[in-house]
Amino acid sequence: MEARLVxxxxxxxxxxxxxxxxxxxxxxxxxxxxxxxxxxQIKGHRIFLTGAGGGMGRCIAAMFAxxxxxxGLTDSSExxxxxxxxxxxxxxxxxxxxxxxxxDASAVDAAVxxxxxxxxxxxxVVNAAGILAVAKVVDMDPAEWRRVLE
Amino acid sequence: xxxxxxxxxxxxxxxxxxxxxxPGSIVNISLISGKVRDPTLxxxxxxxxxxxxxxxxxxxxxxxxxxxxxxxCPGIVATPMIDHLAxxxxxxxxxxx
Numbered sequence: 001m002e003a004r005l006v007x008x009x010x011x012x013x014x015x016x017x018x019x020x021x022x023x024x025x026x027x028x029x030x031x032x033x034x035x036x037x038x039x040x041q042i043k044g045h046r047i048f049l050t051g052a053g054g055g056m057g058r059c060i061a062a063m064f065a066x067x068x069x070x071x072g073l074t075d076s077s078e079x080x081x082x083x084x085x086x087x088x089x090x091x092x093x094x095x096x097x098x099x100x101x102x103x104d105a106s107a108v109d110a111a112v113x114x115x116x117x118x119x120x121x122x123x124x125v126v127n128a129a130g131i132l133a134v135a136k137v138v139d140m141d142p143a144e145w146r147r148v149l150e
Numbered sequence: 151x152x153x154x155x156x157x158x159x160x161x162x163x164x165x166x167x168x169x170x171x172x173p174g175s176i177v178n179i180s181l182i183s184g185k186v187r188d189p190t191l192x193x194x195x196x197x198x199x200x201x202x203x204x205x206x207x208x209x210x211x212x213x214x215x216x217x218x219x220x221x222x223c224p225g226i227v228a229t230p231m232i233d234h235l236a237x238x239x240x241x242x243x244x245x246x247x
Contacts, residue, residue, distance in 0.1 A: 050159055055229030056179060102155030112162035121170060125163040127178040130152045130197075132231050134238035137192045148193040149200070150154045 043068035046119040048112060050102050051129030053080025058087065060126055065092040072115035074100035076129070102129045103150060152197035157204060160219070164212050173216030178205050180221045190238070198223075 047064050051057035053075030061073055065088045075081040078099045085097060096118055100111050116122040133148050135141075156178050167174040180201040187195055202221050209219035226232055228243060236243045 048159075048163065050155065051179075055231055056224070056227055102159055103151055105158050108155075108158040109162045112159065112166055116166045116170070121172060122163060122166050122174060123172075124175045124177065125159060127156045127159050127176070127201075129155050129159075130179065130181075130231075132191075132194050132235060134190045134235060135193070136190055140193065145193045148152060149197045150151065 039067045044070065045123040046070045046072070046116070046121050047124045047126065048072040048074070048115050048122060049126045049128060050074050050100065051127070052084050052097075053077045054084070055128075057126075057128035058084045060128055061095075062088060065089075065095070070119050071095040072111075072119065073097040074102075074111055074129075076101055102127075152194070153200040153204070156201050160204070160208060164208070164215075164217060167217050168212070168215050171215075174218075176208070176217065176219045178219070178221045180205075180223045182223055182225045 042064060045064075047069045049057060049061055049064075049071065052061045052073035054077075057075070061071060061084055064071060071092070073081060073084060073095050074097065075084070076099065081097055081099060085095060088095070096115050098111050098114070100107055102108055112122070112125075131148060133144055135144060160176050160178065163174070163176055178201050180198045181194075202223075205219050205221040212219060232243055236245070
């Protein structure tokens with residue numbers, strides 16, 4: 001069986017890698033040739049990330065941190081953002097971070113500019129911030145519709 | 151939040167990248183709901199369809215500046231968001247993943 005690693009490089013690429021030896025977790029296995037090439041592409045990239053406080057955003061932050069990217073991490077929750085930063089480990093250093101409401105236009109502008117100025121440029125932005133709500137349309141409060149869309 | 155947030159961040163990023171004159175990438179996370187229509191997720195699906203349309207249009211606007219814009223439509227990933235969905239639907243996360 002082959003393990004599949006999909007990297008969010010924005011090019012729809014899928015990288016196939018050999019499965020880890022018996023008993024070794026995927027994250028613990030040494031980097032293969034393909035993985036080394038992907039790391040070389042990402043190392044030093046200045047990456048701005050929203051929704052970094054949990055779920056896929058936290059996972060993406062860890063993936064890029066492991067590959068030597070310069071990260072700008074944002075989330076609406078200071079507590080969740082702090083947990084993500086703590087989870088990255090010491091080798092990631094202390095990444096640039098900011099509590100950010102992505103629906104606040106001026107705050108978003110200031111955060112993106114602030115990170116780009118600090119990092120000396122901007123190579124990649126990942127919009128991982130999002131919310132999910134569950135309701136039948138016939139019961140849905142218009143405010144709930146606006147909260148999810150806007 | 152899902153549509154407007156994506157727009158505002160992409161706008162700010164595109165302005166910075168164009169001003170710097172350097173190539174860059176913008177990646178928006180849609181979801182399989184941006185392709186599949188599930189009951190009780192009309193607003194969520196609408197927001198994720200919006201992300202796809204926005205992404206494709208923006209990609210054509212900024213291509214001349216060497217900026218690529220893409221959307222990812224992951225399937226179900228075991229996150230707190232899916233915990234919430236499973237609870238709302240009275241099902242276990244294991245049934246989804």
